[in-house]
Amino acid sequence: MADLTPPVVILDRSQMAENIGAVARVMANFGLDRLRLVSPRDGWPQDRAWPLASGADWVLDGVQVFDSVAAATADLTTVFATTARPRETRQPVRTPRDASRVLYDDAASGLGVGLLFGSERAGLETSDIALCQGIVTIPIDPRHQSLNLAQAVAINAYEWRTLVLDAPPPNFREGEPPASGALAVGMYEHLERELDAAGFFHPPEKFRSMSQNLRVMLGRAAFTEQEVATFRGVIHALSKGRGRVLERLAKERAPPSATTDSDVDAG
Amino acid sequence: MADLTPPVVILDRSQMAENIGAVARVMANFGLDRLRLVSPRDGWPQDRAWPLASGADWVLDGVQVFDSVAAATADLTTVFATTARPRETRQPVRTPRDASRVLYDDAASGLGVGLLFGSERAGLETSDIALCQGIVTIPIDPRHQSLNLAQAVAINAYEWRTLVLDAPPPNFREGEPPASGALAVGMYEHLERELDAAGFFHPPEKFRSMSQNLRVMLGRAAFTEQEVATFRGVIHALSKGRGRVLERLAKERAPPSATTDSDVDAG
Structure with a gap:
């Protein structure tokens, strides 16, 4: 050239x-x-x-x-x-x-x-x-x-x-690589745990196929390590954030003895 | 052609x-x-x-x-x-x-x-x-x-x-195609709404870049219409499900007057 x-x-x-x-x-x-x-x-x-x-x-x-x-x-x-x-x-x-x-x-x-x-x-x-x-x-x-x-x-x-x-164009694989399988599975398990706590998997025998579907869907996005952390933040925020709001509401409106921090954090 | x-x-x-x-x-x-x-x-x-x-x-x-x-x-x-x-x-x-x-x-x-x-x-x-x-x-x-x-x-x-x-033979997409732009945006907005309610976007001026990152991450997965519905179910379950658990806890433990359904559903 x-x-x-x-x-x-x-x-x-x-x-x-x-x-x-x-x-x-x-x-x-x-x-x-x-x-x-x-x-x-x-x-x-x-x-x-x-x-x-x-x-x-x-x-x-x-x-x-x-x-x-x-x-x-x-x-x-x-x-x-x-x-x-x-x-x-x-x-x-x-x-x-x-x-x-x-x-x-x-x-x-x-x-x-x-x-x-x-x-x-x-x-x-x-x-x-x-x-x-x-x-x-x-x-x-x-x-x-x-x-x-x-x-x-x-x-x-x-x-x-x-x-x-x-020369082939730069494509996204040239930047940050996708996260390791272990990190991805950790993310999936986090999501599944919170969804289970929220009653998402019903009837329970559907857990296997539903969680597989979710893993396939999200797996296609090939999250980087940073993106796995971001998505786990999303899961955390969605599952705990509303709980915090409710916790505050409950504290304001219920007698002090009605709920405790440990109750709210349970599950 | x-x-x-x-x-x-x-x-x-x-x-x-x-x-x-x-x-x-x-x-x-x-x-x-x-x-x-x-x-x-x-x-x-x-x-x-x-x-x-x-x-x-x-x-x-x-x-x-x-x-x-x-x-x-x-x-x-x-x-x-x-x-x-x-x-x-x-x-x-x-x-x-x-x-x-x-x-x-x-x-x-x-x-x-x-x-x-x-x-x-x-x-x-x-x-x-x-x-x-x-x-x-x-x-x-x-x-x-x-x-x-x-x-x-x-x-x-x-x-x-x-x-x-x-006129090369087209590589037909197998299975369901990705959802339309409108459905994808509806899903993003649902996620952002719930994350915002959960206090995820802080400081608030980070909303723009954080939501863009989430859209790019999830966009790569190219969800089908069915998968968009599934993911919206995930968002719903994570954001409301924990609320339901708390609601039940609150009902069991607090006096009946302390919370109402409308309080719990707010936000």
């Missing part, structure tokens, strides 16, 4: 400077930084692009301008033309995922790679597509094919980065 | 109507059409959204507005919170690709699925993430994390559509 040079992004005859800025932004999101413009409609640079880059100024500052796709791709070995409308062509048509794989392999071999995008309205000329080593088609719903230029760049850049990272 | 209902897209407190339009556009690109807004800053509808949808009017015309994430996800079973900044959490963190696979399997099992996106500036509240069944993190370059909202939707919608077109 260290000496892997990401694809160049080439925008052919882009119309809106804002779109160029948005493209720069999303390139930076996914670790791409070389942007080339072929005959941008309004010339270059355009101040309107920078705000849309949302801070990815280094991409815009490094833009190179060319007057043809051929010139913009001259130093590259593998360039894919991105179009939502595959034409009559004998060129291979790839998904963004498959294309990223080819670009990745070629870049890893030290070759210059790139992705070519057409203008917002007109797309790419067939003659320019012919300069490319293949076509990338994003799997757009045919009922709504109008894909924003920056979105098209985003999908391809995302696939590139996903492939380059090729 | 015929009766596979794509994920609902939920935008929490979105600020710019233009972004809502851009989201609708890219949803349509990838075959999604159900868009929900939670407390959009400028209200809804906003005329400025339609031009940005670039013809995907049916998505905007069908928008539903809610006043909380809980309400917007009440009928859904599996909702992933999309955030570029994974927090300290015990919830599973997935890539868009892995998340799509889970959503696909659950949708194929007939469950309601969704993707939750935070506001442009503030992202998502931890308390709203806690209502979700996991986190989706797009593999952004840490040097430029500012990802446009519509781009974030695009990446996830693209992964969904890529998977749907691939």
